[in-house]
Amino acid sequence: MVKILHLHNPEIGKHFEGIRSSLTGADQAWLGAVREEAMTRFTNTGIPGPKVEEWKYTNLGFLANENFAVGTKADQTSEIKAFYDAAYLADIAGPVVVFVNGHIYPALSSYPDEEGVEFSVFSENTSAFRDTLESSDQASSLNDLNRAMVTDGYRLDIAAGVQVRQPIQIIHIVTSATDMKLIPVRSQVTASKGAKARIIETFIGAENERYWGHMISETTLHDAADISLIQFQLQGKQAIHMTELHTTVAEKANFSHMSLQLGAEISRTELINSFTGEYAHIDLRGAYLGRVKQSHDIYTRINHDQPNCQSNQLYRGVLDEGGKSAFQGKVVVARDAQKTNADQSNKNLLLSRKAEANAKPELLIYADDVKCSHGATVGEMDANQLFYLRSRGLDEVAAKGLLVEAFVAEVFDDMDDEILRDAFKAKAAGWLSREERA
Amino acid sequence: MLEIKNLHVSVGGKEILKGVNLTMKSGEVHAIMGPNGAGKSTLSYAICGKDGYEITEGTVTYNGKDLLDMEPDQRAGEGLFLGFQYPVEIPGVSNMNFLRSALNSQRRYRGGKDMPAVEFLKLVRAKAKELDMDAEMLKRPVNVGFSGGEKKRNEMVQMAVLNPSLAVLDETDSGLDIDALKVVSDGINRLRSPENSILMITHYQRLLDYVVPDFVHIMADGKIVRTGDKTLAIDLEEKGYVGLGITENAA
Numbered sequence: 041m042v043k044i045l046h047l048h049n050p051e052i053g054k055h056f057e058g059i060r061s062s063l064t065g066a067d068q069a070w071l072g073a074v075r076e077e078a079m080t081r082f083t084n085t086g087i088p089g090p091k092v093e094e095w096k097y098t099n100l101g102f103l104a105n106e107n108f109a110v111g112t113k114a115d116q117t118s119e120i121k122a123f124y125d126a127a128y129l130a131d132i133a134g135p136v137v138v139f140v141n142g143h144i145y146p147a148l149s150s151y152p153d154e155e156g157v158e159f160s161v162f163s164e165n166t167s168a169f170r171d172t173l174e175s176s177d178q179a180s181s182l183n184d185l186n187r188a189m190v191t192d193g194y195r196l197d198i199a200a201g202v203q204v205r206q207p208i209q210i211i212h213i214v215t216s217a218t219d220m221k222l223i224p225v226r227s228q229v230t231a232s233k234g235a236k237a238r239i240i241e242t243f244i245g246a247e248n249e250r251y252w253g254h255m256i257s258e259t260t261l262h263d264a265a266d267i268s269l270i271q272f273q274l275q276g277k278q279a280i281h282m283t284e285l286h287t288t289v290a291e292k293a294n295f296s297h298m299s300l301q302l303g304a305e306i307s308r309t310e311l312i313n314s315f316t317g318e319y320a321h322i323d324l325r326g327a328y329l330g331r332v333k334q335s336h337d338i339y340t341r342i343n344h345d346q347p348n349c350q351s352n353q354l355y356r357g358v359l360d361e362g363g364k365s366a367f368q369g370k371v372v373v374a375r376d377a378q379k380t381n382a383d384q385s386n387k388n389l390l391l392s393r394k395a396e397a398n399a400k401p402e403l404l405i406y407a408d409d410v411k412c413s414h415g416a417t418v419g420e421m422d423a424n425q426l427f428y429l430r431s432r433g434l435d436e437v438a439a440k441g442l443l444v445e446a447f448v449a450e451v452f453d454d455m456d457d458e459i460l461r462d463a464f465k466a467k468a469a470g471w472l473s474r475e476e477r478a
Numbered sequence: 479m480l481e482i483k484n485l486h487v488s489v490g491g492k493e494i495l496k497g498v499n500l501t502m503k504s505g506e507v508h509a510i511m512g513p514n515g516a517g518k519s520t521l522s523y524a525i526c527g528k529d530g531y532e533i534t535e536g537t538v539t540y541n542g543k544d545l546l547d548m549e550p551d552q553r554a555g556e557g558l559f560l561g562f563q564y565p566v567e568i569p570g571v572s573n574m575n576f577l578r579s580a581l582n583s584q585r586r587y588r589g590g591k592d593m594p595a596v597e598f599l600k601l602v603r604a605k606a607k608e609l610d611m612d613a614e615m616l617k618r619p620v621n622v623g624f625s626g627g628e629k630k631r632n633e634m635v636q637m638a639v640l641n642p643s644l645a646v647l648d649e650t651d652s653g654l655d656i657d658a659l660k661v662v663s664d665g666i667n668r669l670r671s672p673e674n675s676i677l678m679i680t681h682y683q684r685l686l687d688y689v690v691p692d693f694v695h696i697m698a699d700g701k702i703v704r705t706g707d708k709t710l711a712i713d714l715e716e717k718g719y720v721g722l723g724i725t726e727n728a729a
């Protein structure tokens with residue numbers, strides 16, 4: 041018997057035919073060709089089904105039946121402003137770029153404007169994205185779907201030695217009345233030698249709409265570059281949220297990614313990283329909090345193709361009744377990648393017997409002089425800690441809240457930026473108080 | 479006033495307390511001594527409402543209210559404090575944050591308002607100083623990496639800040655060096671007042687030299703088998719349990 045690995049939904053191809061003439065950059069032949077080829081590849085391959093190993097924990101079966109239509113430009117509304125206010129970290133200030141329903145929203149955006157920083161938006165300058173769109177290396181079928189339909193996105197280039205002063209905030213908003221919308225966006229970040237920047241990206245959207253946010257990011261760090269990317273996922277509770285990040289890290293460069301998954305019905309975070317030079321460092325960390333009908337899936341891969349590099353992964357999950365999660369962390373240490381230092385830690389706290397956390401660390405080590413470690417745990421709240429707190433007067437909700445906060449704190453405790461650390465804490469605490477009301 | 483009548487407690491289906499009777503009036507200091515495994519900690523947990531301590535018979539009332547009917551945090555609100563024999567480590571929660579939540583929870587329980595942050599900070603600093611605890615330690619996670627003695631001292635800082643009307647102190651003196659024992663004893667004595675009662679569980683006469691009890695009880699095999707004044711402890715120190723005719727299976 042043949043195992044069905046991929047699923048097909050012919051409506052997607054039909055929808056593409058119907059809207060292709062109105063897609064961003066429809067007048068440009070090269071882009072039309074890129075879209076067409078990508079769509080063909082996607083149609084041929086299909087949607088990865090639950091039998092595809094990497095997708096074991098996120099069942100995309102619904103994509104075979106549900107039909108999404110690509111998001112269109114939104115008019116200005118007070119709803120957009122409210123989402124913006126919830127997402128924008130005013131204490132940090134600095135440049136902010138807002139996308140609404142997958143389209144740039146100039147009214148609330150102020151692009152980075154600094155010597156040595158080049159910033160472009162796809163819908164305003166499609167050719168800036170030509171290289172990346174034309175190269176289909178490692179393209180997964182969903183990456184191709186995104187490529188075929190992409191509406192907007194941004195590109196950031198930082199010149200050699202430039203240290204971007206203020207963090208750049210990117211906010212993705214999805215409005216209500218966008219039921220069954222697909223929001224395909226992309227980003228491309230290139231840090232030249234010694235360049236440094238911090239990007240804070242927030243995903244937020246209508247609470248009671250079904251929509252599918254899909255983002256592909258490509259980040260390139262040249263020698264001694266330092267990029268830190270922070271992502272807050274605050275999507276509406278019926279949303280599907282997917283991000284796929286491809287990152288290469290050259291000699292002595294530092295890449296750090298930190299994420300907080302709070303929203304969406306289904307979230308999938310894919311982080312595919314490769315070292316392209318020695319003495320470089322990758323730090324991936326995040327917290328995911330899930331409850332009824334929610335599923336968070338973190339899929340990481342670190343290719344240690346170079347010697348003397350270090351990678352650290354730290355993930356903490358909290359699952360309440362009906363919540364589900366998976367952490368799949370794959371580290372591949374090539375034969376020549378001696379003196380590799382790779383560690384991985386994933387701990388999960390279950391607040392209910394009806395919660396589920398899956399941990400699947402995978403270490404493939406072909407070098408002999410390496411230090412690699414991984415640890416994964418799934419546990420319940422410590423009854424002694426709970427009693428200790430309650431014996432001092434904290435009621436059950438407050439005591440549990442404090443312990444949950446403490447459990448995820450490890451992820452962001454040693455952040456040097458106090459404003460960001462507080463933002464993380466406040467958002468995580470917000471999830472808890474939302475639970476109180478439920 | 480704390481009144482414990484015919485208290486029977488089972489843990490994991492096994493009867494540990496087999497009919498404890500104890501009455502403590504306001505202002506009194508009582509000590510409970512007894513061999514290992516007698517049920518002293520079990521009594522303290524039952525008073526404070528720990529899960530898994532099943533009350534099969536008897537009553538515990540405090541100022542006329544039925545404690546057994548209350549959640550542990552409500553009992554704290556009523557003025558109860560348990561000094562743990564083994565204080566619990568809580569990574570990720572700072573002492574300060576913990577203490578502030580605890581104090582304000584109790585104030586709210588009693589119908590009051592949160593203590594202003596500045597006043598709270600002053601209070602905690604003063605209490606830590608009295609107990610010879612470095613203010614830096616207050617920023618650290620609760621009990622994490624604290625030595626045995628530091629943990630006990632931290633219990634006393636919490637007690638001083640929360641200012642309970644009934645403190646049950648389970649072997650607060652164990653693991654303290656001689657100087658620390660003096661500091662902790664001073665802390666207990668400061669709580670002593672006509673309104674407050676203190677129940678000290680201890681193995682050693684030495685603590686009772688510093689904090690002189692009004693009554694001394696000996697517990698064995700889940701019951702209080704003897705009650706006297708401070709001289710009972712002195713007697714015990716000299717003769718031991720066997721010398722007093724108390725064996726571990728004293729039933």
Ligand SMILES: Nc1ncnc2c1ncn2[C@@H]1O[C@H](COP(=O)(O)OP(=O)(O)OP(=O)(O)O)[C@@H](O)[C@H]1O
Nearest residue numbers: 489490492494512513514515516517518519520521
């Ligand atoms: N969870 C449990 N399950 C079964 N037995 C228990 C449990 N907890 C305590 N016990 C038993 O109850 C008895 C009393 O224990 P407890 O801790 O109250 O003694 P104690 O008087 O405080 O002793 P120590 O002086 O050593 O602190 C002991 O025999 C102990 O093994």
Ligand SMILES: [Mg+2]
Nearest residue numbers: 518519520563
């Ligand atoms: Mg004990």
